[in-house]
Amino acid sequence: MSKLYQSAVHRNYWIAYVQGMGWVMFPARENGWEQRQPARGLDPLYLRQMPVKCAEEAGFPQAAYTERLAEVA
Numbered sequence: 001m002s003k004l005y006q007s008a009v010h011r012n013y014w015i016a017y018v019q020g021m022g023w024v025m026f027p028a029r030e031n032g033w034e035q036r037q038p039a040r041g042l043d044p045l046y047l048r049q050m051p052v053k054c055a056e057e058a059g060f061p062q063a064a065y066t067e068r069l070a071e072v073a
Contacts, residue, residue: 003061004055008046014055015039015047018062026058037057 003013013025014032026036033055056063 002052002060004050004052004060004062005047006050007042009043014050014058014064015042016060026060027039028055028058029038030057031059033061043060049063 001020002003002016005017007013007015007025010025012028015025015044017021021041023042024036025031026032026034052060052063056064
């Protein structure tokens, strides 16, 4: 399961933990997921977990998957 975070240090980026991929960061803008890169040296003190749906416009694949699951339930 993937998790999405906002960072007080990286204000214009989403931070995500994705199983099989690890920690990544990507711009918080349309199609930002396509510009994802490994995220290193993150301080948990500055991270706040967010609903994955928040990064839907950025193309975060888990957001669309979670929305489809909600429709089925």
